[in-house]
Amino acid sequence: MVSDQNGVTTSIKPQQITFIVPGVKNFNHMDISDFIQKAQNNLDPSLLEFAWVELLEKNQSVTVEELAEMIFGSVEPLESYCAHLLLSKDEIYFAVLETKGYISVYGPRPAMQVEELLRRKLAKEVAEKEFREFVQLLKSAKSMPSHAKPPKSSWEVKEKIRHRIKSLEAYAIDMCENDDQKKTAGMIMKAMGLTKTSTSALNLLIDVGYFAVHVNLDLLKFNIRTDHSDEVMSAAESLLLESTDPDEVDRIDLTDLKVYAIDVDEADELDDALSATRLQDGRIKVWIHVADAASLVQPGSIIDREAMKRGTSVFLPTATYPMFPEKLAMDGMSLKQGKLCKAVTVSVVLHSDGR
Template identity: 55%
Template sequence: MRPSPMAARAASGCSSAALAFFRLRPLARAARLAPAGRSAFGATAACRGRLVDSVLQELRSRRRVRVSARIGLQGTKELSDSKIEKRTIQKGLLLEFHKDSERSLLAVVERPDGKKNWVVTDQNGILSSIKPQQVTYVVPGTMDFDCSRIAEFLEKAQDLLDPTILECAWMELSEKDKSVTVEEFADIVYGSKESLESYCAHFLLSRDIVYFVKVESRGSSIYQPRPSAQVDELLRRKLAKEAADKELEEFVHLLKSAKALPLGSKPPKNSWLMEEKVKQKIESLQAYAVDACNDEQRRMAGNILKAMGFARTSSAALKLLINVGYFPVHVNLDLFRYDVQTTYTEKVLSVAEELLVDCPDSDKHVRKDLSNLRVYAIDVDEADEVCFYYCCPHIFRKKLNYINSLLTDKSVEYYFLVTQLDDALSATRLPDGRIKVWIHV
């Protein structure tokens, strides 16, 4: 019988602590005990094969009943209330509490704070007042714990926090649909219910999102193994999320590298569009900047902006795209907002060039180039409206009260222009002392 993928993965990936649960030797030790004359690789491969068979045999053997009997393990529906112990908070206990939505810390209880709250000293040496609802676990066997020993306690815990233990234990417990308390789990995987092992068991179970689910019973927590189909689906999602996180990390690195370059050395725009994964992310930022994104683009752009330390706003996305050189400094967002084509093939560009050569500007002799004039406007920097007024003085008197005096002055020569600036003017002094004014409408 061939081993299942999960059994093979468990056998090859479990640590020494996890294999101890199955009463098996680690692979490295098995290789060292190989007979003389056999290569280390051959011995390791042979031992690995025997190890897989041993795990399968151990998992399916009725002899595992003695393990359950030794710890008094019971089914989910048969879990007795005597197995569940709710510890009360008191001075000197070591506990774990939620500092905020993203952090959990270890702390020692110092004293009561009012009727319900408690003052604790956390692992960083900071005094805090916490509510009972913030407490996630009270470490057993830690009466009169010294807060100066928390760092040492955490350092020892790191050696036992092996996530592969969860998969091995899940395989053992799921076949019998057995639920366990934290201390029972610690006894199974570590062979001890002491404070350090119990805390490590709590740490692994409480942060696991694949193999076990937490259920409540009279205020205390027990953990139940998930069904196999659910575990497979959660593993698939976990791997997909890890791959997406890695892609995001690589893209953020590209953005930071481009942002750090001087203006003349930024990567060209087409370099962001060559690879499909990079193209999707940069286009999500572009759509977010012009407020024309779908839900997926909004989610992706928001994650990118957060990773870059920007606010999740369209103006922040625009600033980022300018900083990396994807957008020019004076970009016309309307072109992107209304999906106006801005790039053309070489064939189209060559035809346009021919038209410019063959069709000269017939009105050039009657038009005046006023692009050298300085324009003054009473408006904000972002003004982009177009004013549709006829170039008649009486209309300007109604619209532009602030230049009424100029319009009634006979020494002023008027030139009315159509531009994107509303309520603006330019002026130059003529040789005879008069002022020539251009009104922009």
């Protein structure tokens, strides 16, 4: 039968007892809180390290009371209980060698093992500190007005921040690649006081400014590229500056034809256009002009490889994501009025019955 600090008496099994404080006499349950507080104030983990160094040199094991005598110079109840707390909570310097009844014997761990455990502990502490800082970043960004929130690119500069924000993004669109991403996203949402749902993750990313309010999740789910790398943009600029035409000797001047492009007034990229002339025998000859993108893009070049990855331009009600860099598509690969434009042209002669 045991009593807690509130005087509540309870029956417990012997297996539930991990330590019996030695030397206690005339104990009153009202003393428990004060006793525990004194013990907490008396804990100094560095004492354990000093004891480990000495015991390792002697290749000697200790009981709780022996350690209390060693580091506190006393085996009184308080000092013994402090030694028990230090040993039972220690995960670095000592390991339990054997237990007889309620008495455990502890041995010092080998130096190499302690060094590795300390390294892991430090790495864990660093990771926990970085995680707390990341959560604080989220909270800070969330509290900012919409015009002052950090840009999306700022979350992707540092690798560890990028890993966490990408895990949250993958969770938001139900596209986690592995358990690590799920675990990371779950930890973040728990720290933010949110439920572990994709909707919560999505709203959090919107609240911190990482996603636009009306983000198109399908673009993310299908991994549709919405921008071009600096390397691709630089290559595109170089192409526009080059004046050489690999097919120059085969070009035919068709600027005498009237050319019609069927598109809206605001169109910036005109891929194709039509011309039509009536022959002397009354038949109609139709010319189909297609902007000659291939004259600018060499097979296997960085521009070509990027276009192959995309496969197509993506047209949405809210935006257009061209297969080629926008300036290259709008200028070099577009049929412009009043300019000489490179095109691949085919002609078709239509008979009166449509053949």
